[in-house]
Amino acid sequence: xSGIDACVVFSGGLDSSVCLxxxxxxxxxxxxxxxxxxxxxxxxxxxxxxRTQVDHYGIGHKVIDLTAVxxxxxxxxxxxxxxxxxxxxxxxxxxxxxxxNLIFLSIATSIAESHGAKAVITGVNAVDYSGYPxxxxxxxxxxxxxxxxxxxxxxSGRGVEIKAPLIGMDKAQxxxxxxxxxxxxxxxxxxxxxxxxxxxxxxxxxxxQAGFRGAGIEDPV
Amino acid sequence: xSGIDACVVFSGGLDSSVCLxxxxxxxxxxxxxxxxxxxxxxxxxxxxxxRTQVDHYGIGHKVIDLTAVxxxxxxxxxxxxxxxxxxxxxxxxxxxxxxxNLIFLSIATSIAESHGAKAVITGVNAVDYSGYPxxxxxxxxxxxxxxxxxxxxxxSGRGVEIKAPLIGMDKAQxxxxxxxxxxxxxxxxxxxxxxxxxxxxxxxxxxxQAGFRGAGIEDPV
Numbered sequence: 001x002s003g004i005d006a007c008v009v010f011s012g013g014l015d016s017s018v019c020l021x022x023x024x025x026x027x028x029x030x031x032x033x034x035x036x037x038x039x040x041x042x043x044x045x046x047x048x049x050x051r052t053q054v055d056h057y058g059i060g061h062k063v064i065d066l067t068a069v070x071x072x073x074x075x076x077x078x079x080x081x082x083x084x085x086x087x088x089x090x091x092x093x094x095x096x097x098x099x100x101n102l103i104f105l106s107i108a109t110s111i112a113e114s115h116g117a118k119a120v121i122t123g124v125n126a127v128d129y130s131g132y133p134x135x136x137x138x139x140x141x142x143x144x145x146x147x148x149x150x151x152x153x154x155x156s157g158r159g160v161e162i163k164a165p166l167i168g169m170d171k172a173q174x175x176x177x178x179x180x181x182x183x184x185x186x187x188x189x190x191x192x193x194x195x196x197x198x199x200x201x202x203x204x205x206x207x208x209q210a211g212f213r214g215a216g217i218e219d220p221v
Numbered sequence: 222x223s224g225i226d227a228c229v230v231f232s233g234g235l236d237s238s239v240c241l242x243x244x245x246x247x248x249x250x251x252x253x254x255x256x257x258x259x260x261x262x263x264x265x266x267x268x269x270x271x272r273t274q275v276d277h278y279g280i281g282h283k284v285i286d287l288t289a290v291x292x293x294x295x296x297x298x299x300x301x302x303x304x305x306x307x308x309x310x311x312x313x314x315x316x317x318x319x320x321x322n323l324i325f326l327s328i329a330t331s332i333a334e335s336h337g338a339k340a341v342i343t344g345v346n347a348v349d350y351s352g353y354p355x356x357x358x359x360x361x362x363x364x365x366x367x368x369x370x371x372x373x374x375x376x377s378g379r380g381v382e383i384k385a386p387l388i389g390m391d392k393a394q395x396x397x398x399x400x401x402x403x404x405x406x407x408x409x410x411x412x413x414x415x416x417x418x419x420x421x422x423x424x425x426x427x428x429x430q431a432g433f434r435g436a437g438i439e440d441p442v
Contacts, residue, residue, distance in 0.1 A: 072335025099331030114293025
């Protein structure tokens with residue numbers, strides 16, 4: 001696993017699946033590495049969906065288990081129930097996971113640096129999203145500066161760029177892009193609840209439904 | 222493990238041991254949590270030394286295994302030999318580990334946020350050090366800004382502060398401070414090589430020797 005071009009933070013969800021398809025198109029299957037994290041999420045079945053897509057593209061894959069970190073009392077990682085219908089609520093929802101994207105992107109950057117990749121790609125989105133602070137452009141910009149200062153590739157000027165291609169798109173645009181890129185939507189998983197079928201009422205389900213509806217595309221999941 | 226005050230990134234080496242002793246003095250044994258990382262380092266024996274000190278203080282301890290990240294071709298984590306006598310060389314040495322402090326501090330910040338701690342403490346030092354970019358004040362400042370923007374506690378203004386109390390001290394000052402704080406120096410490990418006794422010629426051994434010599438204190442290791 002050397003000489004890759006891009007490291008994609010890939011959960012198996014809708015947004016990161018679109019990012020992965022785009023990366024494979026741009027960098028090829030040998031140039032793209034997917035990184036997936038276990039962190040005690042109730043919907044760890046997303047990792048199975050991630051594996052199915054990785055097999056589909058024939059790309060490299062790292063699955064990194066971070067459950068030992070603990071991750072606090074987020075409703076995504078603890079006995080607290082996943083809230084229903086939260087999309088329009090202001091403030092940060094109970095599904096917020098402390099430091100999640102900071103940690104995931106830090107690790108992806110390290111992997112990129114180790115393998116000579118110039119890009120780390122994340123599916124964070126700040127339009128149709130749950131209000132997480134670590135999905136906003138200002139967070140990504142600050143992390144880029146931190147990486148530039150704290151890594152050998154940053155100091156040397158060769159650099160690793162953190163790309164968030166979906167950050168300004170609404171969910172319908174993301175679904176449409178995924179459709180163009182032939183994302184295997186049936187192999188993506190969005191629901192936060194830990195059940196066999198999507199709950200249909202959590203933030204993530206509602207955003208997904210609205211996205212497919214807005215794009216005029218039927219969701220096979 | 223709730224209601225802690227500080228989370229200390231603790232390798233079992235000299236600098237982080239001084240930080241830990243200082244934290245225990247300031248926050249007490251119940252207020253202090255140590256976090257230690259396995260990342261494929263040749264000198265993983267440092268983790269045994271860390272455990273001995275944790276037992277000494279009777280504090281909480283998380284040991285998090287990150288070897289799955291891979292960590293590239295650093296001489297600290299691969300078959301490449303540890304260089305001897307590198308202290309005065311300019312540039313970044315082969316012992317540089319991609320993204321190490323970014324990842325360690327990101328995880329420590331997440332743990333701090335989860336447990337309501339106000340401080341993350343790191344023993345990074347930019348005076349008598351190996352030239353790693355992720356030990357410099359500008360890196361810590363950029364990471365602080367990233368944490369402020371990317372976490373719930375940052376956005377709410379409650380905040381987690383990343384403290385690097387040794388960053389401007391030379392090694393003799395660090396040893397002297399450790400002596401005042403009654404750090405159990407015999408239970409600290411610095412050597413980068415993976416042997417049973419310190420090699421005496423790697424960066425870390427040379428810096429340690431110079432520190433004890435400068436402080437006029439005998440090193441029990």
